[in-house]
Amino acid sequence: MLHIPDKKNIYKDLEIETFSPPKxxxxxxxxxxxxxxxxxxxxxxxxxxxxxxxxxxxxxxxxxxxxxxxxxxxxxxxxxxxxxxxxDFLDEVIDVKHSLPTQISDFIQLLQENGIEGSGGARFPTAAKYNVNEGQIDTLIINGAECEPYLSADYALMKSYANEVSQTLHFIQHLYKIKTIILGIERMHKSLKPLLEKAFKHFNVEGKIKLLPDFYPQGGELQLIKSITGKELKKGTIPSKEGILVSNVATFIAIHNALFKVIPYIFKNT
The missing domain is CATH 2.40.50.100 (RNA polymerase II/Efflux pump adaptor protein, barrel-sandwich hybrid domain)
Known part of the structure; x- marks a missing residue:
């Protein structure tokens, strides 16, 4: 791993802005x-x-x-x-309703129907990643380790949407009967830890926030698994077969939108 000087402090605390939609x-x-x-x-x-x-x-x-x-x-x-x-700038929304899934199969269908993909860059279909059985996953890792030296999108999302992430984690933890939930963030972002812990407590998430070294490529799936669990998986290993799932923090916000707001995945790689 490498320690690369970053420039995140220049803009990481700027508020998230919504751009005007193009023609x-x-x-x-x-x-x-x-x-x-x-x-x-x-x-x-x-x-x-x-x-x-x-x-x-x-x-x-x-x-x-x-x-x-x-x-x-x-x-x-x-x-x-x-x-x-x-x-046409009328912003008319299609009327779609659903109830919260009570079965894993219904949850998988919701993920696929809403087009949710991994938001960390790989774009792996989230429905495929979560197509596992109840009790198969021991550890769910939320990837908030945005190790690239200029990126701060995940930091901004965790700062603004800690409750949304936590509410989604509570839902998934109970649906899949997951024992351990760990949200990994780099040590440079330790100011987020109390905010995230408060949200975890509010939504009864049985998990913890883990501070990670400020190294690159800390956010890589296998590197993150090793940093958090100590397990060193071989390249090509499917983590779910080892009882581990990893998702980017932005993916959980996309899942939250689908579950609780009936909004499909209309943003990419936030």
């Missing part, structure tokens, strides 16, 4: 293991959160409209497919 959006149709199938037509008016493309199967997923508007062209840029969407 034209190009939505990526590439997904893990293959491209998505478009299920809307050119010129069709769609509502915000409406499903636009899908891919079935174990590694399946969907994309949804971030805004209401009209479908444009199917575009290929740099070898990657995109779907054009023209914003």
């Amino acid at each position: 034209t959006l190009h939505l990526p149709l590439s997904a893990f293991g293959g491209d998505l199938e478009v299920i809307v037509q050119k010129g069709e008016r769609v509502l915000k959160h409406q499903k636009l493309a899908q891919k079935e199967g174990f590694f399946g997923g969907n994309i949804h409209a971030p805004v209401s508007g009209h479908i444009g062209e199917f575009i290929v840029a740099n070898g990657e497919p995109f779907l054009e969407l023209f914003n």
Whole structure:
């Protein structure tokens, strides 16, 4: 591991801002293991959160409209497919309702239907990662170790959405009967520890916050598992087969939106 001087203190405490939506959006149709199938037509008016493309199967997923508007062209840029969407700025949302899942199978279906992917960069389908049996996972690790020297998105999310992360953790812990939950953050972000511990306590999360050395690549899945549990897994090992699941903190916020706000995954790699 390397200790790389960082510049996070320059901007890490800035508030999260919402950008004004653009007039034209190009939505990526590439997904893990293959491209998505478009299920809307050119010129069709769609509502915000409406499903636009899908891919079935174990590694399946969907994309949804971030805004209401009209479908444009199917575009290929740099070898990657995109779907054009023209914003009508009416922000009309499709009416979708669901109840909280009580079975793992229903939870997996919710993850896939809402197109949730790993938000740490790898984009692995979250439904596939969580397709495990009750009691199979002993340790759930939340990856808040944003070790790249200029990134501070996860720090900002933990600071602003500690309650949302904790509420989701409580739900998942009880659904899967997970014994141990550990949220790992770098020591430079130790100011977050009391905030996160308070949120854990409020939502009855049986877990702890672990401070990690400020090294790169601390946020890598296998490195994080070793730092937190002491287990050294070989490259290519599926952590769930060792009783471990790892998800980025932004992924838990995406799951929270789907569970409690009925909002699909309309942001990528926050």
